[in-house]
Amino acid sequence: MPSEFDLIRRHFQRPAPDGRVVLGVGDDAALLAERGDRCLAVSSDTLLAGVHFLPEADPERLGRKALAVNLSDLAAMGARPLAFSLALSLPAPDEDWLTRFAAGLHAMAAEYDVPLIGGDTVRGPLALSLHILGERPCGGAGRRGDAQPGDDLYLSGTVGDAALGLELLRGRWQAPAPLRRHCLDRLETPTPRVALGQAVLPWVHALIDCSDGLAQDLGHVLAASGTGATVDLTALPLSTAGRRWRVEGGDWETLLAGGDDYELLLTAPPGRRAVLAELADACGVPLTRIGRLRAEPGLDWLDADGRPLALAAAGFDHFRGAA
Amino acid sequence: MPSEFDLIRRHFQRPAPDGRVVLGVGDDAALLAERGDRCLAVSSDTLLAGVHFLPEADPERLGRKALAVNLSDLAAMGARPLAFSLALSLPAPDEDWLTRFAAGLHAMAAEYDVPLIGGDTVRGPLALSLHILGERPCGGAGRRGDAQPGDDLYLSGTVGDAALGLELLRGRWQAPAPLRRHCLDRLETPTPRVALGQAVLPWVHALIDCSDGLAQDLGHVLAASGTGATVDLTALPLSTAGRRWRVEGGDWETLLAGGDDYELLLTAPPGRRAVLAELADACGVPLTRIGRLRAEPGLDWLDADGRPLALAAAGFDHFRGAA
Incomplete structure (x- = not known):
């Protein structure tokens, strides 16, 4: 059975056609030229109930973790976090769960000074897909x-x-x-x-x-x-x-x-x-x-x-x- | 039952604490100050099997649609597409499905000249969460x-x-x-x-x-x-x-x-x-x-x-x- 990494390589890794793409698919984050030597670092990480966490996981801790794993991708690029967005899939609009999840997410966002700037909510299996933006020099190592x-x-x-x-x-x-x-x-x-x-x-x-x-x-x-x-x-x-x-x-x-x-x-x-x-x-x-x-x-x-x-x-x- | 929009407003809409956030949660895309009067437009859209498409949907057409709905969010902000990333949840690494999905996605990406720059693959219910970046003037209307x-x-x-x-x-x-x-x-x-x-x-x-x-x-x-x-x-x-x-x-x-x-x-x-x-x-x-x-x-x-x-x-x- 092909591994996740084989799959990504085979189907989604293409030479970047755009001059602004400094680093494409395959590292912790992609790099997009912004201004001067500054690059935008872009990363996504998904947490899925039953795969990355137990469905009964404490929602506040889950909110913290969802942002933490995305911040970690930026850390692995040496990037300063700028902002993130959240794509949330929920089986039902559970008010108590959402209140506690949002509390954890916002607390983590405040600690790392990274604002939530957008997102999308759909009804479906419990899953959190975060997209995060950061900034770092375009040049240098770290890949x-x-x-x-x-x-x-x-x-x-x-x-x-x-x-x-x-x-x-x-x-x-x-x-x-x-x-x-x-x-x-x-x-x-x-x-x-x-x-x-x-x-x-x-x-x-x-x-x-x-x-x-x-x-x-x-x-x-x-x-x-x-x-x-x-x-x-x-x-x-x-x-x-x-x-x-x-x-x-x-x-x-x-x-x-x-x-x-x-x-x-x-x-x-x-x-x-x-x-x-x-x-x-x-x-x-x-x-x-x-x-x-x-x-x-x-x-x-x-x-x-x-x-x-x-x-x-x-x-x-x-x-x-x-x- | 609260609507999706109530939920987003209540739990995720906070005043943006960062001077770079020109427009936060709640419109088609968020705007992040980039250079001069240029702003980065950031948007996410998720497609879920059984909600947004039938599980047996043609994967090539699905690849096209996944990118299309995210490009449409940028269109609604009058933004020029720059790049996108894909968070893919798949029940199993189905080679044929992936080949056809990737073909549709890459064809659409080529037509609109917007490179795929990153992503994440997990095993789970079939779901596609795309995150797209564009560019437009910070000022002006369109909200x-x-x-x-x-x-x-x-x-x-x-x-x-x-x-x-x-x-x-x-x-x-x-x-x-x-x-x-x-x-x-x-x-x-x-x-x-x-x-x-x-x-x-x-x-x-x-x-x-x-x-x-x-x-x-x-x-x-x-x-x-x-x-x-x-x-x-x-x-x-x-x-x-x-x-x-x-x-x-x-x-x-x-x-x-x-x-x-x-x-x-x-x-x-x-x-x-x-x-x-x-x-x-x-x-x-x-x-x-x-x-x-x-x-x-x-x-x-x-x-x-x-x-x-x-x-x-x-x-x-x-x-x-x-x-």
């Missing part, structure tokens, strides 16, 4: 294909907490209340790394957000840039919950293939370690060096003994499910 | 609320053909093959009035496209501008199919309340009749004067004897169905 051999590989925040939230919801894992709360918050109200994305843009080569799982999103970077990578598993930033999962014998696959982290994954030459550390500090977001890019294709996950670990998982694909 | 008493009221093309297409599909009406073909084409592959919208923008007061039916869309203009109107039913531009419908005793309601025409409805002072006629000629689109705006609220449909007709229908509302 998936911009990674270079020899680059350091960095990850913001911690990895796998949203996946553990899903394990908890599905009753496949138990954890004390504070860890449970942490993992569910990471799953249901992720924090888009908007300030960090803009701050690091001038210093990075590749920049992407981890929405489909570290393994798969790193795979996109390697495929697009024609590079390989070695990741040091012992260097991966784990939360208290993640460390507990590992101590209890939980597998790496769950953490590496789980989506919904919305952390930034980036590559940069070794000479930029100091400036990146400073910028991450200024943004108040941990940024951890987790590996290195290389010319030779492939992706090795090295364990504590420096031996490559065989991983079964390759991340989430919307048409294949978790592989 | 729903810009109509003034004494304005002439104009409609492009013909009215009700898409509604008759639906009657034909539902087996509630029969018509000879050429008329059937015409009505189904109007329903399934509407022609957005992109050139006409841009041409008339400097000369109109209110400008809107008829997606929800002439009665309802005119109602939006009257409500937003605090005006009333008299429409001369004998002046309404009918196609051969529409005339046949009337001759066979078909009601006005079907023609006036039926959506999906995607014609432009506009108002302008009487002094602009000559220039509007010239522009419509240049665009090759019929533009018919169908009535007049007035200060006194209300909407009268006058029959051949000049008597107001009582109409049962008020157009299509996504949460109430055809009223």
Whole structure:
């Protein structure tokens, strides 16, 4: 069965015929020339009941998440958010649900200073499709294909907490209340790394957000840039919950293939370690060096003994499910 | 039950906090200041299987229509199309369906010179949410609320053909093959009035496209501008199919309340009749004067004897169905 990415490539990726299109289909956002060196960054993300969230999900948290995942796409382009619109499909005009959903959406919009400027409401299966606009320089790097051999590989925040939230919801894992709360918050109200994305843009080569799982999103970077990578598993930033999962014998696959982290994954030459550390500090977001890019294709996950670990998982694909 | 428009107003219409937002939620498109007096026009429209089209609809025609209805929103703002993105929800990655859908979408995109710049594919109920960007002057009229008493009221093309297409599909009406073909084409592959919208923008007061039916869309203009109107039913531009419908005793309601025409409805002072006629000629689109705006609220449909007709229908509302 073809993957989501094959489908997009095959049917919707065409050479852009318009001189204003600086970057078309296939990255976190498209870039459209605006004025001088400024480009408009344009992105869409859809959340579907039963696929991206449970139909009974708390509507206020869902409102926050819907905007968060779209802001994360802009963060992955180093773009400043400008405005967004909402296409909402609802089975029925449930006043209470709408009031709470709008409260979450507007609260998030106010926090990130990004106004809702339009939309469309239809009656249908519960689904939210957001379209977001941002602004950034047209030039510079930050695309998936911009990674270079020899680059350091960095990850913001911690990895796998949203996946553990899903394990908890599905009753496949138990954890004390504070860890449970942490993992569910990471799953249901992720924090888009908007300030960090803009701050690091001038210093990075590749920049992407981890929405489909570290393994798969790193795979996109390697495929697009024609590079390989070695990741040091012992260097991966784990939360208290993640460390507990590992101590209890939980597998790496769950953490590496789980989506919904919305952390930034980036590559940069070794000479930029100091400036990146400073910028991450200024943004108040941990940024951890987790590996290195290389010319030779492939992706090795090295364990504590420096031996490559065989991983079964390759991340989430919307048409294949978790592989 | 609250209508779609009540819902949008109540939950999503907030005063825009950002100086760049020239026009926010509630019109055909939002306007975002770009450079000088140029504004970005931003709009979204969703098509849902079972609501906006039959699940078995021809995918190529559906690809054309999805883009057409979004181009029509830009036409209704007098904006030049720049680019669009697609959020696609599909039950399964059906190669044949996708190939044909993409063919229709790309053909339409090429005709209107508007590149596809991004998108998102998810597995779910068949739904298409498009997001389109255009450009127009920030100033000037063209909003729903810009109509003034004494304005002439104009409609492009013909009215009700898409509604008759639906009657034909539902087996509630029969018509000879050429008329059937015409009505189904109007329903399934509407022609957005992109050139006409841009041409008339400097000369109109209110400008809107008829997606929800002439009665309802005119109602939006009257409500937003605090005006009333008299429409001369004998002046309404009918196609051969529409005339046949009337001759066979078909009601006005079907023609006036039926959506999906995607014609432009506009108002302008009487002094602009000559220039509007010239522009419509240049665009090759019929533009018919169908009535007049007035200060006194209300909407009268006058029959051949000049008597107001009582109409049962008020157009299509996504949460109430055809009223």
